[in-house]
Structures are given as C-alpha cells and as structure tokens.
Amino acid sequence: MVSGTLSVDALLDKMARETRALISHRSLDDPLMIGIRTGGVWLAERLHQQLELSSPLGVMDISFYRDDFTQAGINPKVQPTQLPCPTEGRHIILVDDVIMTGRTIRAALNELFDYGRPASVSLITLLDLQRRELPIQADVIGGTLALGPDQVVKLNGPDPLSLTIRQRD
Template identity: 70%
Template structure:
C-alpha cells in the first residue's frame, strides 16, 4: 500500500524529457500548453517554464462541462477559462495532475472544441491511477499507481508542489 508524499520534482523532470521526445517525434511546432484548473494548472506552469514554451499558458475550468454536474452541483470556486488564442489547427498540450476515470479529460476536450478544432491534443499527467471509465489515456505520464480503496491522492501547491497520499476520511 502506498502512503506519504511523492517526489514531484522527479516526476516533472521525467515528464519534461518525455515531452521533448514527443514534440520532436510528432514534429509539433509552437504548441499551446493548457492546464486544467487547479492542479493541472500548477503542473502546466512548471512544465511551461521548464520547456521554454513561447505561447502563453492557457487555463481551463471544466466545471460546466462535467457529466456529474447535476449530481455534485457547481463548484463554488468556478472561474472562467483563459485561453490565450484560438485552438483552431493548433497543437495542444493538455495538462492535468491525476487521471483516474477519464471523465475530467473528456470534459476538457469538449470545452477545447468549443474554442476551435485543434490539430492535435496530447495529454500529460503527473499520475495515472488506472481506474478508467472512458477510453482516455495519457501520452506522457510521470508515474502509474494503484491506490487502495480507502486511499486518496491530492496535489497540494502551488509552491512547493506535493503529491500527498492519505487514508480517506470516513
């Protein structure tokens, strides 16, 4: 069983190396990096800086695109998405902290397509929990893990970034 904090710096370094390879392999020029609020934005800020991407960083708040909106209600901290330019024919590097079911990523892609039709979307995550409900897979991932049913993972930040794995509160 996993517990404690994970080394986010090591994961970010690994992701940067893999992203450089992906960008070269796919011949991606001038990508737009977009983070999913909140944890994905923190990760995207760090990767954007480390990779020296020249396009401004974009931010998505997918609250209105979630398929569980009617079940869970509106997050009281909803903020507008901030995309620096059109996504039409652009290569998107979509960043989130943790992928589990794939539903957050589906919502993010739905929102992105409302801004235009991207040339491509590459998904980058710190952690893959491998509990998919939808067929969505990251292109670049820092680490893969399986948590126990009584565990949860949370990214705390933005400075420093810490991945905390703890027991669920009953």
C-alpha cells in the same frame, strides 16, 4: 500503499524530457499548453517554464462540462477559462494532475472543441491511477500509482508541489 507525502520534482523532470521528445517526434510546431484547473495548472506552469515554450500558457476550468456538475454536494468554485490565442488548427498539450476514470479529460476535450478544432491534442498527466471508465489515455505520464479503495491522492501546491496519499474520510 502507506499514507504520506511524495516529491513531485523527479516526476516533473521525467515529464519534461518525454514531452520534449513528443514535441520533436510529432513535429508539433509552437504547441499551446493548457493546464486544467487547479493541479494541472500548477504542473503546466512548471513544465511550460522547463520546456521554454513560446506560446503563452492557457488555463481551463471544466466545472460546467463535468458530467457530475448537477449532483448534490458539488459546489465548484468556477473560474474563467483563459486561452491566450485561438485553438483552431493548433497543436494542444493538455496537462492534468491525475488521470483516473477519464471523465475529467472528456470534459476538457468537450470544452476545448467549443473553442475550435485543434490540429491535435496530446495529454500529459503527473499520475495515472488506472481506473478507466472511458477509453482515454495519456501520452506522457509522470508515474503510475495503485491506490487501495480507501485511499486518495491529492496534489498540493503551488509551491512546493507535493503529493499526499491518505485514507478516504
């Protein structure tokens, strides 16, 4: 794939349609949407507005739950997780920008369960890079992207949202 910038709006519209169908099909009464900081929060804000969900939006920072937190060179800007209501017994819609290995989602699930046991967790992601190291998959995916080993993708935002694909430094 060539380096460049991609528009996110069409992918967000597709994700909103599929998320509405998921909520309806699974009878998810008043789901709580939680965005994973940073890109997942930007996407969750847009989806939350499009879906007109009644529960306030939650924000999760998984920095301390990452399995690479103590490795040299990791210097996260940790911000607090903000969940507007209890998660115990709630249907959760977890939003992230990119799923690749599954490790970020594993960390998010670990943190989420520290707050209580939800009734269900549905995962929504803008892009699937299909390089799993853990058996985790998204319920709703905006699109699939095959990158070369020397390429990276970055979500830019929050306004406007765009994807940049570039060569690894």
